[in-house]
Each structure stands twice: as structure tokens, then as C-alpha cells.
């Protein structure tokens with residue numbers, strides 16, 4: 539069977555309007571061929587669910603930048619249901635570490651909706667959804683490099699890591715979009731009993747590992763950022779680039795893969 543994994547912002551969603559309508563023909567084409575589309579974003583489940591519903595797709599989804607999976611592929615973690623969520627454990631970690639280190643970090647859990655809206659540039663309604671976290675904690679680190687290293691070392695001893703993004707320093711489990719993609723692929727392989735062929739689409743450095751592990755990776759042009767580096771996989775022809783940005787590029791590239799028989 540075939541699976542399509544996709545980032546949202548700047549990839550399936552237009553960088554400015556957040557619309558996916560330009561990709562509607564390709565989404566319909568995939569639906570008609572029975573090819574699942576799996577959303578993989580830094581957004582929370584609460585933010586992604588309305589988008590998935592508008593597109594007309596269901597679970598699984600890779601959420602919070604790979605910190606978690608929600609939906610069928612996470613069933614294998616069902617035994618964890620009664621244990622604390624990674625988010626609760628991260629907030630507990632922040633309460634337990636020495637005060638001089640915890641004072642250096644402020645996360646969404648320390649901020650009210652108004653502050654999250656201000657720091658993210660989101661509307662108040664969207665900020666409310668972004669605060670509904672289960673797996674990771676974005677925030678700001680204000681300490682010295684030494685304090686940051688001590689903080690990261692303590693995080694690591696609890697099985698967590700921290701990723702510096704464009705805006706936020708995000709605390710999360712030691713996983714990535716690419717690892718979560720492999721878990722989803724395993725789930726569909728077991729469920730279908732067939733080999734799985736994967737396509738992944740993304741526009742930013744945090745998508746690159748996912749594009750690299752896909753059978754075909756597609757870099758969606760994003761004029762707002764510097765282009766992603768050319769990797770060995772791209773030189774081998776396993777990674778393609780769109781000329782058009784956002785959902786227009788998404789639409790053209792998926793049609794192209796269907797036309798060549800890859801999808």
C-alpha cells in the first residue's frame with residue numbers, strides 16, 4: 539500500500555492564508571485511490587483536528603513536532619493510558635529541578651492565553667488550542683549557555699530532549715517526525731500485510747529527516763525561508779523539489795507522482 543505524510547504550515551497550508559484549497563484536486567485524487575494522508579506538524583492535536591476534518595481525513599496524526607502520535611498507530615501505547623502524559627511529566631520535571639535552572643525557562647504552561655497569543659502571533663482562539671498540549675512544551679530559555687547545558691543534561695537524564703526552533707526552545711521526548719513516521723508505517727504494514735511505499739512532503743529543516751526516510755521526499759518551495767540544503771538522497775533522485783509554493787506545489791507534485799505511477 540501507499541502512504542502520504544505531509545507537514546502543514548508552508549506545505550499543505552498556504553504560508554499566508556493557511557488554506558489548503560489549491561491542493562484539493564490532489565487530495566481528492568489520493569482519496570479516490572485509497573491512499574491515506576497523514577498529517578505531521580508541530581501543531582497540537584487540538585489545532586490539527588479541525589484541519590483534518592475540513593480536509594476530510596482521519597487519524598493517525600503526528601503531532602507536536604513528532605513528540606506524539608494520536609490515533610490508531612498509537613494503540614500500541616494503550617498500556618500507557620494510565621500513566622502520566624509526557625506533557626505532565628515535563629511540567630513535573632520543571633517543578634522538581636533546582637530553582638536557579640527552572641527560573642530560566644518559561645513555557646506555554648506558565649503563560650495565559652494572552653501571553654501565548656503574543657509570543658506566537660496566533661489569535662486568542664488559536665492560542666487556546668496551542669495551549670492544549672500532551673507531549674511537548676515550547677517556551678523561552680533566558681539563562682546562560684552553562685545553565686542551558688545543565689538544563690539539557692537534566693532533561694536527558696529523564697529521557698527528554700530540547701529542540702531550538704525559530705522562535706521557541708521546545709522540551710519533548712527523544713523522538714522526531716521521522717521516527718513517528720516509521721511507527722505509522724509499521725502500523726499500516728502490519729494492518730495491511732503489504733509492503734508500504736511512502737511519500738513525504740515538507741518545507742523546513744524539521745521536515746528534512748522525514749523526507750530522507752521516505753521512498754520519495756518532496757521539498758515544497760517556501761520563498762519565506764532559505765532553501766533546504768541538497769542532500770545525498772536528493773542527488774540520488776529520491777528527493778524532488780516543487781517550483782510552486784504551498785498547496786499549489788503540493789497539488790502539482792502529487793499529480794506528477796500519480797502520473798508516473800509512483801502513487
Ligand SMILES: [Mg+2]
Nearest residue numbers: 545547548742
Ligand atoms: Mg512547515
